[in-house]
Amino acid sequence: MLTGGVTVRGVTRRFAGRTVLDGVDLTIAPGEFVALLGASGSGKSTLLKAVAGLDKGAEGHFDVPQRRAIVFQEHRLLPWSRVGRNVTLGVTGKRLRERAIAALAEVGLEDRVDAWPSTLSGGESQRVALARALVRQPELLLLDEPFGALDALTRLKAQALVARLWQEHRPAVLLVTHDVEEALLLADRALLLEHGRIARDLTIDLPRPRRLDSPRFAALRRELLLGLGVNPDLEETP
Numbered sequence: 070m071l072t073g074g075v076t077v078r079g080v081t082r083r084f085a086g087r088t089v090l091d092g093v094d095l096t097i098a099p100g101e102f103v104a105l106l107g108a109s110g111s112g113k114s115t116l117l118k119a120v121a122g123l124d125k126g127a128e129g130h131f132d133v134p135q136r137r138a139i140v141f142q143e144h145r146l147l148p149w150s151r152v153g154r155n156v157t158l159g160v161t162g163k164r165l166r167e168r169a170i171a172a173l174a175e176v177g178l179e180d181r182v183d184a185w186p187s188t189l190s191g192g193e194s195q196r197v198a199l200a201r202a203l204v205r206q207p208e209l210l211l212l213d214e215p216f217g218a219l220d221a222l223t224r225l226k227a228q229a230l231v232a233r234l235w236q237e238h239r240p241a242v243l244l245v246t247h248d249v250e251e252a253l254l255l256a257d258r259a260l261l262l263e264h265g266r267i268a269r270d271l272t273i274d275l276p277r278p279r280r281l282d283s284p285r286f287a288a289l290r291r292e293l294l295l296g297l298g299v300n301p302d303l304e305e306t307p
């Protein structure tokens with residue numbers, strides 16, 4: 070049985086008197102993949118950090134698995150440690166090198182265990198960041214626009230990799246993204262954050278593996294874009 074779901078209630082965050090999150094309720098079932106979308110500045114990263122337990126200023130009730138890992142838009146690898154050491158940084162126990170190599174193998178980079186981070190491409194660095202998350206065997210994986218800085222082709226490959234890793238390990242996932250197609254390729258549900266609340270909760274009822282070219286995909290894409298206040302026909306709204 071899958072374990073490690075998320076229940077948070079009434080999450081509120083104010084910055085200098087300005088309310089960014091206004092009593093957000095959020096549930097993620099064990100093994101469920103949830104995407105969080107919203108306009109720039111709507112509070113997506115703030116909510117993710119609150120769920121991660123990284124923001125002591127967030128109020129609310131949090132029931133979140135202990136075993137969780139987070140991947141940011143920037144890889145945040147330490148330049149003075151080799152790739153393998155970066156992967157197991159902060160992990161205790163035996164056979165750390167073997168564990169680093171096994172996690173790197175999952176992202177196709179086991180041969181780079183002794184490389185320096187500066188010798189990796191952007192896409193490779195993000196894959197190492199994913200390996201660093203995987204080595205912790207998280208029940209909850211928090212992804213904050215992890216592919217936002219990658220070029221379109223590398224991003225598609227990284228998305229396929231995440232889809233495979235999720236199928237194999239089945240952590241609960243909260244993915245912050247502004248990329249509607251990314252949400253539709255990966256998630257079971259898409260949440261739209263607006264005015265400090267979850268304004269929409271859309272079930273993505275597409276079979277897996279996902280296809281970009283199905284009519285249902287196009288219909289959901291339209292619906293999400295409209296929900297985000299974007300005209301899907303690329304006409305400027307007056």
Ligand SMILES: Nc1ncnc2c1ncn2[C@@H]1O[C@H](COP(=O)(O)OP(=O)(O)OP(=O)(O)O)[C@@H](O)[C@H]1O
Nearest residue numbers: 084085089107108109110111112113114115116247
């Ligand atoms: N530490 C902070 N101090 C003050 N204001 C903050 C802080 N962190 C976030 N904010 C504000 O909270 C709001 C939401 O920020 P957040 O980064 O969560 O948005 P976002 O939806 O992730 O945006 P984007 O898509 O542009 O990354 C913004 O107006 C931001 O300026």
